[in-house]
Amino acid sequence: MITASVNPRHLGPRTWQQELAEAITSPEELAAALGLSPGLLAGAHAAGDRFPLRVPRGFVARMRHGDPNDPLLRQVLPVAEELRDSADYVDDPVGEHGALRAPGLLQKYRGRALLITTPTCAVHCRYCFRREFPYAEQGGDAPRWSEALAEIAADDSLEEVILSGGDPLSLSNARLGSLTRALAAIPHVRRIRVHTRQPVVLPSRVDAGLLQWLRAGVLPVIVVLHVNHPNELDEQLVDACGRLRATGTILLNQSVLLAGVNDDAEVLARLSRRLFEAGVLPYYLHALDPVRGAAHFAVDDERARALAGQLAARLPGYLVPRLVREVPGAPAKVALGGRF
Numbered sequence: 001m002i003t004a005s006v007n008p009r010h011l012g013p014r015t016w017q018q019e020l021a022e023a024i025t026s027p028e029e030l031a032a033a034l035g036l037s038p039g040l041l042a043g044a045h046a047a048g049d050r051f052p053l054r055v056p057r058g059f060v061a062r063m064r065h066g067d068p069n070d071p072l073l074r075q076v077l078p079v080a081e082e083l084r085d086s087a088d089y090v091d092d093p094v095g096e097h098g099a100l101r102a103p104g105l106l107q108k109y110r111g112r113a114l115l116i117t118t119p120t121c122a123v124h125c126r127y128c129f130r131r132e133f134p135y136a137e138q139g140g141d142a143p144r145w146s147e148a149l150a151e152i153a154a155d156d157s158l159e160e161v162i163l164s165g166g167d168p169l170s171l172s173n174a175r176l177g178s179l180t181r182a183l184a185a186i187p188h189v190r191r192i193r194v195h196t197r198q199p200v201v202l203p204s205r206v207d208a209g210l211l212q213w214l215r216a217g218v219l220p221v222i223v224v225l226h227v228n229h230p231n232e233l234d235e236q237l238v239d240a241c242g243r244l245r246a247t248g249t250i251l252l253n254q255s256v257l258l259a260g261v262n263d264d265a266e267v268l269a270r271l272s273r274r275l276f277e278a279g280v281l282p283y284y285l286h287a288l289d290p291v292r293g294a295a296h297f298a299v300d301d302e303r304a305r306a307l308a309g310q311l312a313a314r315l316p317g318y319l320v321p322r323l324v325r326e327v328p329g330a331p332a333k334v335a336l337g338g339r340f
């Protein structure tokens with residue numbers, strides 16, 4: 001049996017591209033790596049047909065062996081519950097189609113626009129609000145960035161561009177560099193923000209070229225990571241965060257509140273503390289976007305507010321993420337937490 005953490009010595013250290021290519025995509029292999037019952041496989045295949053399983057081996061290595069309820073496993077294992085359709089759970093839960101200004105360019109909020117740079121992610125998160133996004137129609141490849149870049153250049157109210165996807169760090173360092181140079185040539189663009197989960201599931205992505213790109217400082221870069229559970233923050237990830245921070249990059253984190261993963265004040269408090277140790281400050285705790293197939297992750301608003309209150313009662317303010325929801329048409333993310 002092959003275990004998830006196999007890293008054959010004779011092959012030397014893996015590049016992130018190799019690790020990406022070796023990600024687990026077969027439910028059988030994932031179940032075998034974790035010593036799980038084959039009983040899970042029927043659901044995994046049925047739900048995986050709609051949105052396939054994909055998880056890097058290094059992330060699997062952080063899961064508990066033999067535990068079908070592991071909070072990291074729950075984020076990536078397709079399950080039959082995804083196929084139970086529910087009227088409130090839809091393909092475009094946050095109204096992205098209405099916010100498109102150019103292929104792949106979304107604007108909802110004043111001063112900042114979001115660029116879908118690639119359809120690719122190193123991991124497939126079962127609750128992803130873009131799991132049904134029509135990437136093929138919306139750019140995600142270089143020739144089509146030109147229209148989005150022209151749109152940004154024509155609007156001097158846009159001072160921040162958010163690189164999103166998919167995962168923008170699926171792009172090569174060379175492509176990140178050329179995109180940044182194109183953005184830096186637009187005088188009113190002052191900051192770039194990168195929303196990424198890739199360093200979390202694939203810390204080797206934080207390679208010399210990426211650090212060099214950040215150090216080049218063509219424009220200030222803010223990196224918003226996506227960590228949902230403290231078990232995701234192993235030594236390798238903490239080390240990768242340290243290297244990112246050493247470039248002067250500001251590191252923030254956003255999480256999604258997920259039933260059976262992190263809907264527990266103690267878990268959320270541990271996550272915030274661990275993020276701080278890694279040099280990352282909590283930014284947002286998002287209520288689940290009601291995307292088709294994710295209803296089993298929902299936490300109702302009342303419980304979400306109670307959790308936010310318990311978290312605020314445990315931690316200094318700067319370690320308490322803002323509990324927010326994306327509401328189509330609203331001028332900003334909407335605070336859910338009342339006082340918190």
Ligand SMILES: *Cc1c(COP(=O)(O)O)cnc(C)c1O
Pocket residue numbers: 099106107108109112113114162332333
């Ligand atoms: C979430 C989001 C942003 C970022 O919002 P902030 O509150 O600035 O973090 C920007 N654009 C779009 C389309 C978004 O969905």
Ligand code: SF4
Pocket residue numbers: 120121122123124125127128129130131165166167197198226
């Ligand atoms: S990494 Fe982000 S964009 Fe990719 S599947 Fe996960 S939540 Fe969605």
